[in-house]
Amino acid sequence: MIEPTGLRARKKARTRDALADAAISLFLAHGFDEVSVSDIAAAAEVSKPTLFRYFPTKEDLVLHRFADHLGEAARVVRDRGPGVPPLAALHRHFRAALDRYEPVTGLNDHPAVVEFHRLVFTTPSLAGRLTQYMLEDEQALAEALDPGPDIRARLGAAQVIAVQRVLARANWQKIADGRTAREVHPEAVTDAELAFARLR
Template structure:
C-alpha cells in the first residue's frame, strides 16, 4: 500500500507541474496565478501547496531532479574528481540532457528562456545551487583541503552553468543541437582542463595537523 500511495502522490505531483509549465510557457510565469494552476490540474490550492512550497517550485523542481548530482558523481568516482565531473558533463551533452543546455526541443528551449528571464525563478534556482555547492564541497573534502574543496565546488558548478547558458544561447539563435555539440564538448574540455590545473590534491587540514 505504501508503494501505491507513493506512486499516486508522484502522479499528482507530475500532473500539477505539467499543468503549471504548460500555462507558464503559454502566457508567462508572472501572468499565471497559483489558483489557475490548481484549477488546470484539478486540485485545490491548499493541495497544490502540499506538493510545492512556492510557485517557483512548480518550475524549478525539474531542475531539482539533479539536486546533489555533482556530489554523487565525485563520491562514486573514487579517483580524480575533476575528471569525473568532466566526463559526467560530456556524457550529459551526448545524451542531450537539458541541464547541459544542449537540447533543442522547442519546449526545452522555452523552459530555459523562462527560467533565465524570470528573476524570481533565477533566485529560486540559486537556492538549489547553493545546496549543491555545499554538498559538492563536502564530497571534495578529503581529496582536497577544506578551502580548496569549497573553491573548487563553486568554480566547477559555475563552469557548468556558464557552459549550459552559452550552449542554450547558440540553440536559441536557431542552430541545432547536432551542430553545436562539437563546440560544446570542446568548451567543456577547455573549462575542466583549466580547473584540473588550478587545483592540486592536497591533504585535508586534519591530516596536516596530525
C-alpha cells in the same frame, strides 16, 4: 482496504507531475508572473492547499525538474571509481551528459526544453531560485570533496558549479538563436574540454 505503499507513491508522483505540467503550460502560454497559484490549482482540478503540499512555492512548480539533479556533482564525486580524481569524474560525467543531449547541459533543442529554459532564464524570481539550488549543489560538492570542508574544497566546488552553469547557458543560447543541438555539439564538447582543463 489499505492502499499498498508502492501504489500510493506512484499516485503521488502522478499528481505531482500533473500539477507541474499544468503550471508550466500556463506559464509558457501567459508568463510566470501573470499566472496565479489559484489559476494552476483550477487547471489541475485541485485545491490550493493540495498544490502547496506538493510544491512549497510557485517557483518550485517549474524548478522541480532541476531538483532532480540536486546534489548530482556530489554524488559523482562520492561514487567515482578507485584512483579516479574528483575533477576527472566530474568532467567525464558532464561529457557523457552532452553526448546524451541532456537538457541540464543546455544542449537540447526540443522546442519545449528551449522554451522552458527561456522561461527560467528570463524570469527573475525563477533565476533567483535556481541560484539557490546551485548554492546548495556547491555546498554538497564541497562536503564530498572534504567533509570539513576547508576553503580549498569550497573554492573548488564553486568553480565546478560555475563552469557547469556557464557551459549550459552558452549551449542553450546557441540553440535559442536557431541552431540545432547536433550542430552545437562539437563546440559544446570543445568548450567543456577547455573549461575542465582550466579547472585542472
